[in-house]
Every structure is written in structure tokens, then in C-alpha cells.
Amino acid sequence: MMKILLLEDDTVLSDILLDYLREYYDVTHTYSMKEALSLSEENSYDLYIFDINVPDGDGLTLLRELRSFYDETPTIFITAFHDTKYLTKAFASGANDFIRKPFELEELSVRIENIKKHFGLNLVVPLGDDMELNTQTHVLKTPKHLFHLTAKESELLLYLYRHKNRVISQDEMLQNLWKYDDLPSSDAIRTLIKELRKYVGKEHIINIRGEGYRFE
Structure with a gap:
């Protein structure tokens, strides 16, 4: 809701x-x-x-x-x-x-x-290239597979999509997706991004070295 x-x-x-x-x-x-x-x-x-x-x-x-x-x-x-x-x-x-x-x-x-x-706030959000994310069940549907994402993977993917074509830094992710007393390490964020790139394709989540990530 x-x-x-x-x-x-x-x-x-x-x-x-x-x-x-x-x-x-x-x-x-x-x-x-x-x-x-x-x-x-x-x-x-x-x-x-x-x-x-x-x-x-x-x-x-x-x-x-x-x-x-x-x-x-x-x-x-x-x-x-x-x-x-x-x-x-x-x-x-x-x-x-x-x-x-x-x-x-x-x-x-x-x-x-x-x-x-x-802003893609409906229950099922189309991500392009025949992909869609169910923000309630956290199921990502691609043309060939269904992926069951964790809640945080789903939240991060949705955030990147909502701000597509803009570079999102790790600091911005931390401020908007985690509580202060539950902040992950940089390695944990990189692992999350790595998993998301496996699901949607590296061409959709671009690594901008030294700056952050951009959804395209």
C-alpha cells in the first residue's frame, strides 16, 4: 500500500x-x-x-x-x-x-x-525490455525468467529505476534506503548491485567508476 x-x-x-x-x-x-x-x-x-x-x-x-x-x-x-x-x-x-x-x-x-x-509507484512496475517488478511480492519478471528478490534488492532496484538516467551514489543509497543504525558496508552494497545486474543485465545498471550507478 x-x-x-x-x-x-x-x-x-x-x-x-x-x-x-x-x-x-x-x-x-x-x-x-x-x-x-x-x-x-x-x-x-x-x-x-x-x-x-x-x-x-x-x-x-x-x-x-x-x-x-x-x-x-x-x-x-x-x-x-x-x-x-x-x-x-x-x-x-x-x-x-x-x-x-x-x-x-x-x-x-x-x-x-x-x-x-x-513515478512507478503502482504495484507492478514496468522496467523496460519486457521486464516488470512486483513491489509487493518482490518478483522480477524478465522475458526468460522469474526472480524472487529480497525486499532490499527490490527496494534498491525500484529506487534506481525511479531515478533512471541519473548517477546514484552510495551515499544517496544509504540516506534513502537504510536507517542510520542499520547501515551496510560498501561491500554489501556492491554485492546487492552485483546481484541486480545478474537479474536485469549489466547494460541496465551501469557502474560509473568513482561516482555510483545509473539505471538505463
Whole structure:
């Protein structure tokens, strides 16, 4: 199930959103920017939904900080502002979508589903060359074989795919795929990559010496 972190300080709106979204998604809610930052460090989410203004800060600053730590989780901003300067600031901060209050719940749902499609967040993700990954069962289907991946292999392959055509460093992998108290060694990461290259082919996961790996 898609995991969403919701930052919204309006109690009435947050209750409405939680009642609606929790029918379809796994939603964690907070009123605080600082708590949202802590939650993002401790957990992995598929989508952020941030209000721009909250009592202890603002969603724009939060997202800029997250992006500075290689966190590229898709983000939708919700706001009462109708001035286009906030729209500009939101996208400059790294936002992927923007919705103004008041809005219909169905509109938010459509935007979420569009994010899922664009970022490969559906249960079965096509990887190209007739390959697909089931993110729930961790089964990788290729034209000739079925591979049963470990959860971490599946998570790493999906991360590389979502950021395809960009070099992903080991530091970025560590910050986004492991908790601080469970960090693997460089050798362990190389072993994971080596196994994934066996499954999908070396031509799809390119080793950029001294920099990292790129999915093509």
C-alpha cells in the first residue's frame, strides 16, 4: 500500500483528508514541520503532501532541506494561497504538484494517482525490455525468467529505476534506503548491485567508476 506523509495543521481539513485517504493509502499525519522532518528520516514514504504554512515553519523550507539530502520523494503542496508566486516557490523547492484550497477530494485523488503512474509507484512496475517488478511480492519478471528478490534488492532496484538516467551514489543509497543504525558496508552494497545486474543485465545498471550507478 502506498505510504503517504501528510503535513497539515488545519485540524478540520486534516481529519477530512485522513478519513478519505486512509481508505486507499497508508497515511501518517503530523501538524509539525520538525516532526515531519524526523518522520522522513526514520521512515520511507512514497509521497509527501505538505501544507505550505504550519505553526513551526513551512513546507517549502522542509522540502528544500529534504531535497538537499537527496530525498526525491514526490511531493504535492496544498495551500490557501492563490498568488502565483507561491506556485513558483513550490516548484523551485522541488515540488511535483500543487493544489489550492478549497479542493475536491476526488481532485486530490486524481493527482495522487498521476504521481503513482509517473513515478512507478503502482504495484507492478514496468522496467523496460519486457521486464516488470512486483513491489509487493518482490518478483522480477524478465522475458526468460522469474526472480524472487529480497525486499532490499527490490527496494534498491525500484529506487534506481525511479531515478533512471541519473548517477546514484552510495551515499544517496544509504540516506534513502537504510536507517542510520542499520547501515551496510560498501561491500554489501556492491554485492546487492552485483546481484541486480545478474537479474536485469549489466547494460541496465551501469557502474560509473568513482561516482555510483545509473539505471538505463
